[in-house]
Amino acid sequence: MTHLETELGKLKGDITGMFILVQKQLNKSIQSLLAMDKDLAREIIAAEKRVNAEELKIDRVCENIVALFNPVAVDLRLVFASFKINSHLERMGDNAKGIARYVLEMNEKFDTELIEKLQLKEMFSAANKMIDENIAAFENGDSSKARLVFEMDERVDAINFAATNIVADYIKANTDKTVHLLNLMSIIRKLERVGDLQANIAEEIIFYVDAEVLKHDKSFHNKL
Amino acid sequence: MTPKIETKNLQLYYGAHHALKGIDFSANANTVTALIGPSGCGKSTFLRCFNRMNDLIDGCDVEGQILIDGMNINDRYLNVDELRKKVGMVFQKPNPFPKSIFENVAYGLRINGINEKKILEEKVEKALKQAALWEEVKDNLKKSAMSISGGQQQRLCIARALAVEPSLVLMDEPTSALDPISTSKVEELIYQLKEKYTILIVTHNMQQAARVSDKTAFFYIGEMIEYNDTTEIFTNPKIERTQNYITGRFG
Numbered sequence: 124m125t126h127l128e129t130e131l132g133k134l135k136g137d138i139t140g141m142f143i144l145v146q147k148q149l150n151k152s153i154q155s156l157l158a159m160d161k162d163l164a165r166e167i168i169a170a171e172k173r174v175n176a177e178e179l180k181i182d183r184v185c186e187n188i189v190a191l192f193n194p195v196a197v198d199l200r201l202v203f204a205s206f207k208i209n210s211h212l213e214r215m216g217d218n219a220k221g222i223a224r225y226v227l228e229m230n231e232k233f234d235t236e237l238i239e240k241l242q243l244k245e246m247f248s249a250a251n252k253m254i255d256e257n258i259a260a261f262e263n264g265d266s267s268k269a270r271l272v273f274e275m276d277e278r279v280d281a282i283n284f285a286a287t288n289i290v291a292d293y294i295k296a297n298t299d300k301t302v303h304l305l306n307l308m309s310i311i312r313k314l315e316r317v318g319d320l321q322a323n324i325a326e327e328i329i330f331y332v333d334a335e336v337l338k339h340d341k342s343f344h345n346k347l
Numbered sequence: 348m349t350p351k352i353e354t355k356n357l358q359l360y361y362g363a364h365h366a367l368k369g370i371d372f373s374a375n376a377n378t379v380t381a382l383i384g385p386s387g388c389g390k391s392t393f394l395r396c397f398n399r400m401n402d403l404i405d406g407c408d409v410e411g412q413i414l415i416d417g418m419n420i421n422d423r424y425l426n427v428d429e430l431r432k433k434v435g436m437v438f439q440k441p442n443p444f445p446k447s448i449f450e451n452v453a454y455g456l457r458i459n460g461i462n463e464k465k466i467l468e469e470k471v472e473k474a475l476k477q478a479a480l481w482e483e484v485k486d487n488l489k490k491s492a493m494s495i496s497g498g499q500q501q502r503l504c505i506a507r508a509l510a511v512e513p514s515l516v517l518m519d520e521p522t523s524a525l526d527p528i529s530t531s532k533v534e535e536l537i538y539q540l541k542e543k544y545t546i547l548i549v550t551h552n553m554q555q556a557a558r559v560s561d562k563t564a565f566f567y568i569g570e571m572i573e574y575n576d577t578t579e580i581f582t583n584p585k586i587e588r589t590q591n592y593i594t595g596r597f598g
């Protein structure tokens with residue numbers, strides 16, 4: 124194995140670590156939301172610093188590889204893709220933290236029936252599945268897995284789209300809870316963003332593996 | 348547009364050794380083409396086909412067509428001296444003659460029968476300027492070429508090749524014996540020279556190929572494996588062997 128291959132292997136490991144770190148943040152944010160667990164929410168906010176530090180570290184690793192090894196072809200694509208995936212993951216971490224912030228502000232649990240109706244858990248598990256597919260795609264250089272992510276994103280988008288009317292109806296019937304319900308809507312938007320970011324990450328993985336540029340190609344996957 | 352240079356089913360043998368295996372190649376005028384590939388794959392051999400330098404090697408047999416401006420130069424009746432006026436060559440190690448700087452550049456001109464002092468001076472100055480050496484040597488043209496630095500000597504050899512106003516310039520690892528500063532001067536020069544010349548350059552420095560050339564040809568054991576725009580070769584090579592080579596996974 125060449126020196127460069129060793130460095131690229133480490134970079135891949137760092138990105139996988141970052142994936143797992145922010146996936147944990149997302150899982151905790153949903154858990155804290157459903158249980159209104161404020162301690163857990165505080166834990167997420169504290170761990171956000173680690174996410175940011177990790178992002179900076181990976182940026183530096185990418186910069187060093189380019190400066191010292193002049194990678195080309197698939198190696199260069201891996202470094203570019205990693206650089207962007209890193210930033211998408213950091214923003215996903217921001218969304219998890221955003222959810223935790225709402226949990227800290229709120230005083231009561233959401234109505235279970237409403238959560239069911241909104242398909243919040245489905246939305247969350249779809250986002251989680253997208254992360255799993257992207258991790259597998261990235262680790263194994265398997266773009267077919269990354270391509271699955273676009274369909275899952277459509278599912279997430281559809282749930283987000285349907286949520287607006289459901290929440291609007293609830294607000295009409297429960298005007299005393301308007302702020303509470305608007306917060307819930309904001310949380311759903313954050314989950315929708317997580318789906319978008321995972322779709323962006325899938326694009327980067329396909330670029331890395333297949334040298335294909337899918338960005339802005341609306342015919343390939345329609346994003347709302 | 349007729350390509351500046353072209354080969355069709357070019358085969359070359361050193362005795363029984365098949366050194367070039369059916370090369371189909373073409374390059375347009377005013378472009379730089381880099382030839383890359385592991386040692387012994389045939390890059391220098393290929394380069395020498397364009398000035399018939401392989402003629403000097405015993406037992407070397409060339410088949411197929413080699414065209415410059417649409418004319419086949421692989422023809423036994425060709426006037427090789429005329430050809431070499433059109434094709435300049437720069438080698439790996441600077442090889443100035445043990446003469447003055449001026450006489451080194453004037454050498455080819457004198458061979459071509461130019462002896463008038465004023466014309467010689469004009470052409471020598473022009474060639475030295477093109478080779479980005481004029482400012483450094485203009486006050487010392489009588490100085491021996493052996494007394495200047497290696498990087499300056501290589502640019503002097505480039506000036507010597509350019510003085511006879513060739514249209515095609517062949518460079519065989521022109522910077523491999525130079526320090527980084529001289530190397531970047533020569534690279535800068537190559538980049539500028541393509542306004543007037545067509546350049547074929549052999550290089551072992553992958554980044555140099557990427558920096559100076561428009562097209563890159565990857566050779567492997569006598570075959571041209573992949574030939575494409577340099578940006579494509581270095582971002583998205585189509586053939587795995589090329590990718591392995593440029594990413595350093597085999598050599």
Ligand SMILES: Nc1ncnc2c1ncn2[C@@H]1O[C@H](COP(=O)(O)OP(=O)(O)O)[C@@H](O)[C@H]1O
Pocket residue numbers: 361364366384385386387388389390391392393404
């Ligand atoms: N003068 C020669 N006589 C016999 N074989 C030669 C001669 N020059 C080169 N070769 C052989 O031809 C092959 C290509 O050589 P060359 O063109 O010098 O490769 P490169 O420039 O890519 O390193 C090699 O196997 C080399 O040994």
Ligand SMILES: [Mg+2]
Pocket residue numbers: 390391392519549
């Ligand atoms: Mg050679």
